[in-house]
Amino acid sequence: MAITVDEVFETAKMILYQNLDIRTTTLGINLKDCVDSDFRAFKKKVYDKVCKNGSILIKEAGKLELKYGIPIVNKRMSVTPVSIIMEAHLSKKKFLEMAMILDKAAEDAGVDFIGGFGTLCQKGLTRSDNLLIEVLPDVLSNTKHVCSFLNVGSNVSGMNLDAVNLLGAMLKKTAGKTRNALGCARFVVFVNAPEDNPFMAGAFHGIGEGDSTLNIGISGPGVVRSVVEKNKDCDLTELSEVIKRTVFKITRAGELIGRELAKNLKIPFGVVDISLASTTNKGDSVADIVKAFGIESIGAHGSTLAIALLMDAVKKGGAMASANVGGLSGTFMPVSEDMGMVEAVKRKSLSLDKLEALTAVCSVGLDMVAIPGNTPEETINAIIADELSIGIINNKTTAVRILPIPGKKPGDLVKLGGLLGIAPVMSVNRYSAKNFMKRGGRLPAPITSLRN
Amino acid sequence: MKKELSFITVIGKDKKGIVAKISNLLYKNNVNIEDINQKIMEGLFVMTMLVDISGYKYPINKLNLSLERIGKEMGLRIQLQHENIFKMMHRV
Numbered sequence: 001m002a003i004t005v006d007e008v009f010e011t012a013k014m015i016l017y018q019n020l021d022i023r024t025t026t027l028g029i030n031l032k033d034c035v036d037s038d039f040r041a042f043k044k045k046v047y048d049k050v051c052k053n054g055s056i057l058i059k060e061a062g063k064l065e066l067k068y069g070i071p072i073v074n075k076r077m078s079v080t081p082v083s084i085i086m087e088a089h090l091s092k093k094k095f096l097e098m099a100m101i102l103d104k105a106a107e108d109a110g111v112d113f114i115g116g117f118g119t120l121c122q123k124g125l126t127r128s129d130n131l132l133i134e135v136l137p138d139v140l141s142n143t144k145h146v147c148s149f150l151n152v153g154s155n156v157s158g159m160n161l162d163a164v165n166l167l168g169a170m171l172k173k174t175a176g177k178t179r180n181a182l183g184c185a186r187f188v189v190f191v192n193a194p195e196d197n198p199f200m201a202g203a204f205h206g207i208g209e210g211d212s213t214l215n216i217g218i219s220g221p222g223v224v225r226s227v228v229e230k231n232k233d234c235d236l237t238e239l240s241e242v243i244k245r246t247v248f249k250i251t252r253a254g255e256l257i258g259r260e261l262a263k264n265l266k267i268p269f270g271v272v273d274i275s276l277a278s279t280t281n282k283g284d285s286v287a288d289i290v291k292a293f294g295i296e297s298i299g300a301h302g303s304t305l306a307i308a309l310l311m312d313a314v315k316k317g318g319a320m321a322s323a324n325v326g327g328l329s330g331t332f333m334p335v336s337e338d339m340g341m342v343e344a345v346k347r348k349s350l351s352l353d354k355l356e357a358l359t360a361v362c363s364v365g366l367d368m369v370a371i372p373g374n375t376p377e378e379t380i381n382a383i384i385a386d387e388l389s390i391g392i393i394n395n396k397t398t399a400v401r402i403l404p405i406p407g408k409k410p411g412d413l414v415k416l417g418g419l420l421g422i423a424p425v426m427s428v429n430r431y432s433a434k435n436f437m438k439r440g441g442r443l444p445a446p447i448t449s450l451r452n
Numbered sequence: 453m454k455k456e457l458s459f460i461t462v463i464g465k466d467k468k469g470i471v472a473k474i475s476n477l478l479y480k481n482n483v484n485i486e487d488i489n490q491k492i493m494e495g496l497f498v499m500t501m502l503v504d505i506s507g508y509k510y511p512i513n514k515l516n517l518s519l520e521r522i523g524k525e526m527g528l529r530i531q532l533q534h535e536n537i538f539k540m541m542h543r544v
Binding site for chain 2: 001002003004005006007008009010011012015016066067068069070249250252253255256
C-alpha cells in the first residue's frame with residue numbers, strides 16, 4: 001500500500017515541530033587489544049583506534065541524516081571500562097594521561113563524548129578501581145569529552161557500600177575544581193548498569209560485547225506530549241495504547257537508522273534504546289507529558305502512576321518495533337535538562353523525596369540533580385545508596401548524577417548552559433545517616449536473586 | 453537502473469508556482485516525479501511528491517540545498533527524505 005500524504009505529514013510534523021530526533025549514535029569499541037606494557041605504545045594504540053573509528057562514525061552518520069531528513073543530534077563513543085585495561089599501569093599519573101589521550105582522540109575525531117572511564121565494582125574494588133576513583137576529580141576537571149561511570153551493585157551481587165562511601169568526597173572535590181560543579185555532570189553511578197546503553201554520561205562498551213557495536217538512542221518526549229494532548233478524554237488503557245502506537249513509530253525510525261549505519265560501518269548492530277530524554281527545547285519535556293495527562297505539576301500526588309503508565313507504554317511500543325530494544329529503554333527524568341521539571345521544583349511541587357519515588361518506576365534515577373555544595377559527604381553517599389537500593393530490590397537499573405554546587409543554597413538557580421540547562425538547587429534532609437553509612441561493607445544480594 | 457524513491461514534502465501556505473518551481477528543478481536535474489498528492493491538514497497546505505533520484509548526478513545534499521532555497525523564497529518548509537523512513541514508521 002502506498003504511503004499517504006497524511007502519513008508523510010505525520011512524520012514531517014514530528015521532526016519539524018515536535019523535536020523527534022535520533023538522540024545519539026554511540027559506537028562502542030573494545031580497547032582490550034590496545035593494552036601494552038609500554039605505556040607510550042599503549043596510549044598511541046588507544047588514540048589511533050578511537051580516532052579512526054570516530055571519524056568514520058561522524059562521516060557515515062552525516063550521510064544518513066541527509067538521506068532520511070532526521071537529525072542525528074549526537075555522535076558518541078564508548079570504550080571498555082578503563083579500569084580493566086589499566087590494571088598493569090597502576091599510577092595516578094598514568095590514569096590521568098589515559099583520560100587525556102581519550103579526550104584528545106574524541107576531540108580530534110569530532111565526537112562529542114567518549115564514555116567508559118569507569119569500572120564495574122559491584123562486589124569489590126581492585127587497586128585499579130581505587131586509583132580510578134581517586135583520580136576522577138582531576139580527570140573530570142581536565143577533560144571536556146570524557147565521561148565516567150561506576151557500577152556499584154547488581155541484584156545478584158548486592159551493593160558495594162564501600163565504593164559508594166568514596167563518592168561523596170570525590171564529587172565534592174570535582175565540584176570544587178569545575179565551574180558550577182559541571183564536572184559532576186559527566187559522572188554517573190549505577191546499579192544493574194546495562195552494558196549497551198548508548199546514553200551519556202553512563203555509556204560504556206561492556207566486557208561481554210564484541211570488538212565493536214553500534215547502539216542507537218532515539219527520543220521524542222515532544223512527540224508523545226503532542227499525542228497525549230490530542231487525547232484529552234480517553235481512559236488509561238486507551239492512553240497507554242495511544243502512547244504505544246506513537247513510540248512504535250519513533251522506535252522504527254531508530255531501528256532503520258541503526259541498522260543502516262551499522263551496515264555502512266561494517267560492524268554489528270547493537271540495540272535501539274528508546275528512552276524519552278528531555279531537552280531544554282520548549283515542549284520537549286517529560287514533565288509536560290505528565291501535565292498533558294492531567295496533572296497540574298509533576299510531583300503532585302498521581303505523578304508516580306503517570307510515570308508508571310508512561311514507562312510501560314514506552315517499553316511495549318518499543319519492544320514491538322525492534323528485535324533489539326535494549327539499554328535503559330523507558331523515560332529519563334533529568335531535572336536541569338527538562339524545563340517542566342525545573343518549573344516544578346521552583347514552584348515546590350517536586351522535591352527530592354518525590355523524585356526518588358518517581359525513580360522507582362522510571363528507567364534511570366536521580367538525574368542532573370543539584371544540591372547545596374555544603375551537603376555533608378556522608379549525606380551525598382546516603383542519597384546515592386538510597387536511590388541504588390531501589391534498583392537492587394526491584395531488579396532494575398537505577399543511577400545517580402548529582403551536582404553539589406559550591407556556595408549555593410536551596411532555591412538558587414544555577415545556569416549550567418547548553419544541553420545541561422538550568423539547575424534549581426534542591427533541599428536535602430538535614431538529619432544524618434553518618435553512623436549507618438560508616439558501617440560500610442556490602443548489602444547482600446536480595447533473596448530474589450536466588451533463582452538457580 | 454534501480455529506482456531510488458524519496459519523498460519531497462512541502463508544508464506551508466498554498467500559492468501559485470510551487471509545483472512549477474519544484475518540478476522545473478527536478479526536470480533539470482534528471483529526477484523523475486512518480487506521484488504527487490496534496491491536502492489541507494491542520495490548516496496547512498501539504499504536498500508530497502514521490503520522486504526517483506537514481507538519475508541524480510550530484511551528492512544528495514546539493515538537491516537538499518536547492519529545495520531549501522526554493523522553500524526560503526516561497527516561505528515554505530520543504531524536506532527531502534528517503535521513502536524507507538515512512539515505510540518503517542507506518543507499515544508493520
